[in-house]
Amino acid sequence: MMKTFAVRNLKLCTKDCLCLYVCPSGATDTENSIIDISKCTGCGVCADACPSGAISMVPWFYPPQQPKKDSVCDALNAMAQSKMDAEKSALQISSSTNKDGLARLMKAVAKSERLIAEDIMREAGYMLPQSHNTHVLLDNLIKNPPEGFPVEAAEKLLAMLPDNEL
Amino acid sequence: MRYICMICGYVYDDAKEKVPFESLPASWKCPLCGAAKSDFKPEAKPAQKTAPAPASTKAAPLPTAQIDAPAHKDSDLKKLSPGQLSALCSNLARGCEKQYKPEEAGLFRELADYFASVTPAIDDASVENIAALLWSDIDNYSGLRSAADEASDRGAARVCVWGERVTRMLSSLVIRYLNEGEALLADTNIWVCTVCGFVFIGDEAPELCPVCKVPAWKFEKIEGGK
Numbered sequence: 001m002m003k004t005f006a007v008r009n010l011k012l013c014t015k016d017c018l019c020l021y022v023c024p025s026g027a028t029d030t031e032n033s034i035i036d037i038s039k040c041t042g043c044g045v046c047a048d049a050c051p052s053g054a055i056s057m058v059p060w061f062y063p064p065q066q067p068k069k070d071s072v073c074d075a076l077n078a079m080a081q082s083k084m085d086a087e088k089s090a091l092q093i094s095s096s097t098n099k100d101g102l103a104r105l106m107k108a109v110a111k112s113e114r115l116i117a118e119d120i121m122r123e124a125g126y127m128l129p130q131s132h133n134t135h136v137l138l139d140n141l142i143k144n145p146p147e148g149f150p151v152e153a154a155e156k157l158l159a160m161l162p163d164n165e166l
Numbered sequence: 167m168r169y170i171c172m173i174c175g176y177v178y179d180d181a182k183e184k185v186p187f188e189s190l191p192a193s194w195k196c197p198l199c200g201a202a203k204s205d206f207k208p209e210a211k212p213a214q215k216t217a218p219a220p221a222s223t224k225a226a227p228l229p230t231a232q233i234d235a236p237a238h239k240d241s242d243l244k245k246l247s248p249g250q251l252s253a254l255c256s257n258l259a260r261g262c263e264k265q266y267k268p269e270e271a272g273l274f275r276e277l278a279d280y281f282a283s284v285t286p287a288i289d290d291a292s293v294e295n296i297a298a299l300l301w302s303d304i305d306n307y308s309g310l311r312s313a314a315d316e317a318s319d320r321g322a323a324r325v326c327v328w329g330e331r332v333t334r335m336l337s338s339l340v341i342r343y344l345n346e347g348e349a350l351l352a353d354t355n356i357w358v359c360t361v362c363g364f365v366f367i368g369d370e371a372p373e374l375c376p377v378c379k380v381p382a383w384k385f386e387k388i389e390g391g392k
Contacts, residue, residue, distance in 0.1 A: 007266045011383070058265060072322050075313040077250060079306060079329070084249030086299050089291035100390045101351030102293070105343055108356045108365045108388045109296065109336055115363035116329045117253035118260060123322045129258045129270060137254075141277075150280055153273045160270055 004057040005040045006047055008033060012054035019046035019055060028055075064165045065127040076124040083117040086110075129157075132165035168209040173331045173338075174199035174376030178206060199376035200366055202338045252281035293344060300337035304330065331377045332363045339365060356388040 008019070010033055019028040019035075027039035028046050035046075035055075047055040087110045094106035125133045138154045145151050169178040169187045176198040180186045187206070194203045246254070259274035288295075307330040314322035343350050350367070357371040358364070362378035371385035 062265075066321065068322075069317040069319065072313050072317045072319050075310045076322060076325070077246070079303065079310055080250050080253055081247060082299060082303050082306070084247070084253055084285070085288060086296055086303075088249065088285055089288045089296050089299070092288060092291040093293065093296075099348055101348040102343070104356050104388045104390050105339065105351060106293075108358050109340065111358045111386075111388070112332060112336055112363035112365050114253065114256065115358075115360070116332055117250075118257035119325050119328065119362075121250065121254040121257045122261070123319075123325045126254050126257060127261070129261050129265070129267075129274065134258060146284065148280065148284070150276055153276045157270060157273050157277075160267075160273075 002059040002061065004042045004044070004059050005037045006035050006042070006044070006055050007037075007058055008035050009054045009056070012052050014052040014054070016051050018049040018051065022046055022049045062128055062130055062164050065125075065131045065133075068123070068125045073124045076120045080117045080120040080124065083113045083120065087113040087117070128164065130161045130164040132163055134161070135163045169206040170209050171196045171199065171201055172205050172207055173201040173335050176376075177209075199335070199364075199372070200368065201335060202342065205334055205338050248281045248285040252278045252285060254278075255281060293340060297337065297340045297344060300333055300340060303333050304337060307333070328362045328377055332365070335365055335377075339367065357385040358388060360384050360386050 006019075006027070008028070013033070022045045023029065024043060024045070025039045025041050027036045027041075030036050042057070044057050047057050090106040090110040090113065094103045094110065097103050097106070125131075126137075128134065135158065138158050141149060142151055142154050142158070167180050167187065169180075170176070171178075174196065176196050178187050190203055192203055195201065196205065255274050255278035259271045259278060262268075262271035262274060307326055311323060311326040311330075314320075314326060339350075354367055354369055357366045357368070359366075359375040359378060359380065361380045361384055362375060364375050364377040366372055366376075366385070371382040371387070373382050374380070375384065
């Protein structure tokens with residue numbers, strides 16, 4: 001069994017407060033509605049009791065992501081590039097036009113293309129922030145940072161997200 | 167004859183409707199997702215049903231040794247452009263959000279913003295060129311889908327299903343804008359599904375996303391102004 005802790009989705013929470021009654025450690029009863037994971041024992045009773053399905057049990061450690069073939073990654077990366085070219089064009093048009101409809105449509109196109117590209121990169125070997133791929137990428141960026149790259153942010157990420165494939 | 171919306175799968179069945187599909191005006195829209203009439207295609211007859219991967223592809227999975235190939239080599243960084251790296255990092259930021267890791271999400275967003283800021287400007291940015299780009303993407307999805315199917319990669323296949331539908335919708339809307347101009351968007355709202363990117367024009371967001379089926383509250387209204 002994976003060791004887990006409880007998290008509450010505030011958008012779904014209907015404040016029935018059953019989690020407060022059933023929690024054996026008081027982790028669910030907090031002034032900001034965020035479950036105190038330092039107290040959570042991972043028993044899952046709150047998630048079972050919640051009538052609105054707002055509480056999920058999430059693992060402390062994630063399993064390795066699925067391996068990807070280079071042929072698939074290459075094809076996905078090419079599509080992502082096209083999507084990001086469209087995003088850039090749309091943002092340029094949106095910020096330079098004085099037509100309200102066009103500005104909004106181009107913002108929508110940019111947002112949509114970004115979401116598609118994100119989904120593509122997720123399937124192209126970057127599903128998990130804790131993956132080995134992510135670590136290699138961050139490590140390379142820290143060792144050979146392009147001009148102006150926020151090295152400190154990348155270093156913090158490496159320290160906060162241990163490689164789950166080691 | 168039955169006609170299928172290529173974006174949301176809505177079926178227009180001549181046998182059940184008063185007006186045959188061919189007689190509908192060009193301005194007619196899909197009642198479910200708002201796609202143009204030209205985004206419908208006649209339902210393929212069972213015999214020639216879009217010729218999906220023949221049974222043989224499924225029966226012969228690739229040897230495990232090939233599937234285990236590492237997704238990326240260490241030299242990979244050189245191959246990814248600032249745009250791709252920006253999408254990669256904002257994707258990981260969303261991954262952190264889903265794992266309830268707000269601080270990590272913020273750091274990945276910082277990296278994504280950096281790569282967005284160093285992405286070179288597009289010289290000939292125009293609505294016409296975006297329309298052409300979308301059109302070539304629609305074309306290229308079939309090759310992407312073949313690569314995914316050959317590798318039995320169903321996650322990559324899913325990306326093709328959602329991505330192609332949303333791309334068709336974007337293409338449809340951009341072409342309509344080129345034809346109708348500002349009138350298309352006057353006094354109405356534009357909504358983007360924050361999960362799959364589907365774009366909808368209307369006063370309110372649809373109850374369910376026609377592409378990925380999430381509820382209305384997952385849609386974001388696009389505001390005007392800079």
